[in-house]
Amino acid sequence: MQKNRPKNNSRFIKPLLFGALGSLILFSIYLGILTWANSIEHAWQQFVLLWPWMSALIIGFGVQVSMFTYMHQYKKSVLSATGTTTVVATGGVSAGSMVACCLHHVVDVLPIIGLSAAAVFLSKYQSFFLELGIVSNLIGITFMLYTMQKHNLFFKGGFLEKLMKFNLKKLFIITLLVGIFVLLIQLGVILWR
Template sequence: MRTKYRSTAVNVPEQSLEMSTQAGVTGLSDTVLLSVGGRLKTKTFRLSPYLNGAAAAIGIVLFYLGLITLSSDWYNAMTQFEKYRWWILSLAAGFGIQVALFVWLKKQPRKTPLKGAKSSLAATGGISSASMAACCAHYLVPILPVLGLPFLSTAAAGLAEYQSLLFLLGVISNLAGIGFMLRLMAKNDLIPQEVVAKYLTIGTQRKN
């Protein structure tokens, strides 16, 4: 005895899922494009500001190690990192905090634009990178004459004497950038203005 099975066609809306990742200093996000029944819907999942800050801090450290490795070798990169690790970690932490604050601020409803915050972030990131690059310049002293730039050898060698000062400049710029972010947050009523007035305007307030 044979049993016959009848197939039934069921109309199920087609679903397609496409994942794309967007990355940047101003914020990491995963954008999901979902097509249901011929209609395209987009949903964005933004990563935590802490993850963005951590990624920025790690990027600064990798930039320093990569720069020395390219100009010298990996051994010198690790030696320099061991020697100046507290300066490098301070620079990385400061820049990471700025990125985290910027990403968090970008998600919040605000009254003032973020043009100043973007400029501050770009400036401090550039100063941090430049200070690290300047500290690596003395590794280029043997190479510059070969490249036809002997006049830069003396300048590059002289920068080695001011490595700590250059790192200090980068740390100060990071602190200024963090202070600017906090002021912007206070202007948008995201944090109490009394906190900023107390800790970031020491010695600048006038008594009536």
């Protein structure tokens, strides 16, 4: 058992709070841009119109922030228990996960641009941008789960340990391939119109 392992409930509080905060910030940016471009009423109408898509984007972002915070918290806990060797072993993994988590969120801004712009081109591809954001969220989440499994970046006991018994590399590859397939179909449908 690890020396400085957080109590069962406390190890999830910080990641959940950070995830909720990340979701709130993304939602605030969305509302802020649309309010600035039009009005708060317009921003809310657009959100209600697209709530399943926007909710999936916002929640997916929050899940990834939570996962990254959890991995960082795990790394700090293990570092204080085992010394600097762990930093070398997990530092690159955490940095890679952060890049995977954050870089693809450029896509999350595209629906906002599509909603706030009057250009026909962007509104034609709005559903594709939304799907691209959701697919990239799913790919990012499964990649982070696979990374956690591959490098044992999770506390033993509880839900995550049970989840880590599945073949998460296979889940990541399936998610990646299905995501690409769905996006290609959607793009084909849009271009065919």
